Every structure is written in structure tokens, then in C-alpha cells.
Amino acid sequence: MTFCQINYIGIIFGYFILKDFMDLVEEYYKKALSEIEKGVSINKLYQILYEFEKNEEYKACAGILKAIKKKNEIS
Numbered sequence: 001m002t003f004c005q006i007n008y009i010g011i012i013f014g015y016f017i018l019k020d021f022m023d024l025v026e027e028y029y030k031k032a033l034s035e036i037e038k039g040v041s042i043n044k045l046y047q048i049l050y051e052f053e054k055n056e057e058y059k060a061c062a063g064i065l066k067a068i069k070k071k072n073e074i075s
Contacts, residue, residue: 028063036071 032045045068052060 024059025063025066028060029066030063032064032067033070036067042068042071 035045036042045064049061049064049068052058052064
């Protein structure tokens with residue numbers, strides 16, 4: 001296998017990893033927005049975010065933080 005073939009495989013693999021990451025971030029983002037619409041406070045979302053961070057669930061953190069920022073832009 002040549003270097004170019006190995007590099008191409010790495011790019012394809014990286015694409016699927018990134019796509020999976022972004023899909024999960026979007027899922028948590030939508031869940032957090034839904035919670036905001038139901039009346040959950042931003043403070044409560046920060047508490048949830050902290051718990052995910054302690055457990056190193058960074059995809060969840062990214063989605064929740066994105067929703068918090070979106071809420072703050074609207075307010």
C-alpha cells in the first residue's frame with residue numbers, strides 16, 4: 001500500500017468519525033433546546049453540562065453548550 005492510499009483511508013476514516021461526532025452533538029443540541037422550551041433554566045443546563053464534563057462526554061457538552069449559546073443570543 002502506498003502512502004497516498006494510506007492517507008486516503010485516513011481521510012475517509014476521519015470523515016466518518018467527524019460525522020458521527022457532529023450527529024451526536026446535534027442530537028444533544030436538539031434535546032437541550034427542547035428542555036429550554038419546556039422551561040428548564042439555563043442554570044440547570046449548566047449543572048447537566050458539568051455532569052457530562054465530569055464523565056468526559058464531550059459530544060453531549062458541545063451540544064448543550066451550543067443550545068445555551070443559542071438561547072443567550074435570542075434573549
